Amino acid sequence: MSTPTPKQALFEQLARIAAALGSAARLDLVEILAQGERSVDQLASLTGLSVANTSQHLQKLRQAGLTVGRKEGQFVFYRLAGDEVLRLLEGLRRTGETHVAEVDRLVRDYFSSRDQMEPVAATELLDRARKGLVTVLDVRPAEEFEAGHLPGAVNIPIEELGKRLGELPRRKEIVAYCRGPYCLMSYEAVELLRKKGHKARRLENGLPEWRLAGLPVERG
């Protein structure tokens, strides 16, 4: 048990952070937390993990400094520690897409706009939305919408979209978005909307990336 050098101690800490992201279940939690804070059992039901298991994953994330918990009454609400975490995740995504063939394949097959789903860039959308040229549609759960959404966006969670199509204007183009680049909800939304005769596209990323880019966010 020799004393570790400062560098070893530092790398040990950084390794703990990386290891905390080294589990698909925890990445799933992090993607949800990127939308706003959530209680343990909300997270458990959104991910399908058991409550105890969720709690343990959250503690690992917290020990790594990636999340912070806030106790309110009998609930503990977790959220991401800060925007550095989002940037770290972006680095992870980029590394995967650039250097891991399997990631590239999955993105191409399931998440890429290989057909006519060409995504709308954030700045382009902001411009066109301000001019009233498009309807911005947020298909995430209501809680996430309330915690922050694009200016002027309409919230119809993806499960309700089929029944609530009437609420959307018929002629204007619709741009849908959800949690992030690897979230399938907006893909489903665009598919459904087009089937029903709407002109529809996807925002290239989700709300966290929009916010990280310094673009305006509305609350409540």
Added chain:
Amino acid sequence: MSTPTPKQALFEQLARIAAALGSAARLDLVEILAQGERSVDQLASLTGLSVANTSQHLQKLRQAGLTVGRKEGQFVFYRLAGDEVLRLLEGLRRTGETHVAEVDRLVRDYFSSRDQMEPVAATELLDRARKGLVTVLDVRPAEEFEAGHLPGAVNIPIEELGKRLGELPRRKEIVAYCRGPYCLMSYEAVELLRKKGHKARRLENGLPEWRLAGLPVERG
């Protein structure tokens, strides 16, 4: 064994990348590889790991897409897969420094310019070096220097610095650099140089960060 959703499959892949960085030994390897390519036993002797262990770590890094190997004769040279990996590491550092108290403490105690060691910013150094106002000193091993270094830099590996002080001009300020922000060699160099009456400071980061910033690099 239900078929995983595309998102689960993707997160599985990204988790593998993160897990590959989730070990202090591998972060050590990555820091060295960020300086240029190295053979397995060079890496083993630089890190103090056994050869077999080093090989296994390298394979884990390679499977995660973080490194690539190139076989030449009986040697296999590994290098980082690309600059995305450096950006990912920067994200890891920033997250640690911002959100992990222990990282902050270690950086403050051992790596911070809390005294008069105020680091020189990259752009400032480039400017002053071009005007011939400073001597730029690279204290990394010769192989790493040859693989790429700051324009006009002098290479004196840290172990030889004591004996080769005579090669450095007496009056000009010296700016030392090494592998990166968590590399101690340039700290030692500045300390030694000051003891011997030189005016000396540190570059804020190492060569990889310099190169990533798009600043010019010399070879050979």
Added chain:
DNA sequence: CTATAATTCAAGCGATTAATTGAATAATAG
């Protein structure tokens, strides 16, 4: 106070990991 709900803790199990050791491959030197 008692009952209930949210979260954490603790113990246990199978799977994975880091490291060691020794053998197997593969390329070069003589």
Added chain:
DNA sequence: CTATTATTCAATTAATCGCTTGAATTATAG
């Protein structure tokens, strides 16, 4: 061809991980 060197593979061990189960803790509601 033989010896040497670099690397990888295979088998082993101790430690850690992900998850489950059930109990303990803490706060609220009645």
